[in-house]
Amino acid sequence: MSASTPQPDPSIRPADRRVSARIGAIAESATLAVDAKAKALKAAGRPVIGFGAGEPDFPTPDYIVEAAVEACRDPKNHRYTPAGGLPELKAAIAAKTLRDSGYEVDASQVLVTNGGKQAIYEAFAAILDPGDEVIIPAPYWTTYPESVQLAGGVPVEVVSDETTGYKVSVEQLEAARTENTKVVLFVSPSNPTGAVYTESEAEAIGRWALEHGLWVLTDEIYEHLVYGDATFTSLPALLPELADKCIVVNGVAKTYAMTGWRVGWVIGPKDVIKAATNLQSHATSNVSNVAQRAALAAVAGDLDAVAEMREAFDRRRKTIVRMLNEIEGVICPEPEGAFYAYPSVKGLLGKEIRGKRPQTSGELAALILDEAEVAVVPGEAFGTPGYLRLSYALGDADLVEGVSRVQKLLGEARD
Template sequence: MIRISQLANSVKPSATIAAGTKARQLKAAGVKVFDFSLGEPDFDTPKHICAAAEQAAAGGQTHYTPTAGTAEVKAAIAKWYKTFHGLDCGPENVIVSNGAKHSLHNALAATVGPGDEVIIPTPYWVSYSDLVSMTGATPVLVTTTPESGFKMSPAQLRAAITPRTRMLMLNSPCNPTGTVYTRAELEAIVDALDGTDAAILSDEIYEQLTYGAAKPTCIATLRPWLKDRTITVSGASKSYAMTGWRMGWAVAPAAVVKAMDTIQSQETSCPSSVSQAALVAALAGPQECVAEMRKEFAGRRELTLGLLGQIPGVKLPAPEGAFYAFFDVSAYFGKTFGAAQVTDSLTFCNALLEQAHVNLVPGVAFGAEGFVRMSFATNRATIEAGLAKLKEWLSTAK
């Protein structure tokens, strides 16, 4: 009998992927499911990006590339950061990986380990704490609330810092809350780290998806000293509808990129050659496709806010970025739905899926019990019908 490792036993399955799997199983059985679990745009990858991949494949760009990515894709990423954020970086500061999650993993594996602490504000994306724990480091969770806009204060950060603190993980715009820190708020946060040797791992993958007055901020640009203390992670999955292409990247000090390169060389050898060609086209090509998708997401956001606002007992802070609604359903805890007793966000989501065939992700997976996450990265008809089912189901509570 093959024994399963301590590492494998200690890692929890991704809650969002698990929720999506349950929905697919019901769909395979012929059940109509309103699936709001996965953070995946429903748009096809723009045609000019696909054409670049087809051209690369037809032209023989199907072999191994340098571990950290081709010269062309690294140059495209560096130019993008200069154009959009005013951040100067060279090829030695860029590494391309198989998705932003892979970039996060490699960044953590290259910089923290047993005995180290990594500060993470909650609610947080489901993978953060496990990715930290996989290195042997300890995630230190800092609770935020709807009253604070789900934003960690400088005072909270200072209180969490210990001699073992090696890194702060931030995500703005945030999955799952849609929170977007202002530039001034981020300046106050990073200034709380001045005088320490803690680094920042900034997950900025939703940076092109903000609404209203909210604007994204590249943390590495906030202070001159931050360029040497920040690992910026992003990717093409959300803004360019390229989830399946698995293109993520990190911009970091050269020594960190070199360490990530070494780790990646043993893991995957290199990112997909054809996907890298597609990424060059995404970053260097026309950007109207991003604007069009962002406009549609903004409309879906308004629709979602309006419909959820009509449901008694649901409390929803308005998201300023990304494409999620993270709302409080704790008013329904202790209620019975059919034969199901709802006591927490997990039992709530399980009963909702089984009885009404609406799929949401429990807030406990994001470190925030009492809430559920809904992705509105799907068409408006599905949003309208799914939220009508949710409202109807909630009305049966006893």
């Protein structure tokens, strides 16, 4: 499935168009919308438990916060700095990439961005021309297709489901490839499913992209959140010959519980990074210097904090999967990475629950919020109706209480 780039209505004078077709076609971030609604209901006094936002419930580690405090006191951080990022942070990101991924890059191949979303958009904007197609495996994170369309490209969805562990095959990718295909998106570990490709699966996709001269954009934001026997694979480290047409996006948000600090980065060929840096110089200029100094402390430090978080996420992962699979009509594969469960609820659609018969996962999510006071994100937001996404990046007690409420509600389903 593909979507064409939105075009303005030619029957309307340009001066009479209130919002551009390009921006008017952008959908609100469903995950942020669900999180905002849950917080608003909580503020109004309702005991809502939110499984919506992909945000660690841990505080940013103290040593990172202290680095930011010190940065605030230094007048040099009160001024403009290079649009592409502090030189020392870019060097530290290059060193961290070698340490964690085995991928050797130069600091000149790094662009520091305002979070991962800006990294993704600027990467696509730097390489896409109008009509270029980007293959996006679904379920996908809500921002990917929107970023492609903002950059003038055409998202082409390739759908997987629970029977394959939410992983697409080379055969599926090849069936979606056309003469207009320029990029394939590769995400492992995945948001929203927690799927992790094995090294052999990742290599097969990388070699397929090489064979057809395609670009690969790989999102490595969840690189350190893998569980059990699963392992993270960095495509350009696995296949060095892919590096000239490979762009890596990453950031500090998930690994160091720094979602609000807004520091991400793009790694890629020097000409692409130069182009994306030029774009950023006009769009936002440099990322907050204080946030960059905090990110420098994070990436230059050890991984002890993420090891503690990973242990907690692993415990919660097992609990939420067990409890969801106890609900008749729900099928929840065990996620191997990130911090999301993505159960199929197709077995519940059309059944009567407290006088209502939800026909879609969107309607079911609304019912769960109204009746159980639990916020989840419907699969429609991720390109695959019939599913729900639940983030288990929340406290153990809230997780058990929230899923228990869902169990009780959905346990009432009747034909």
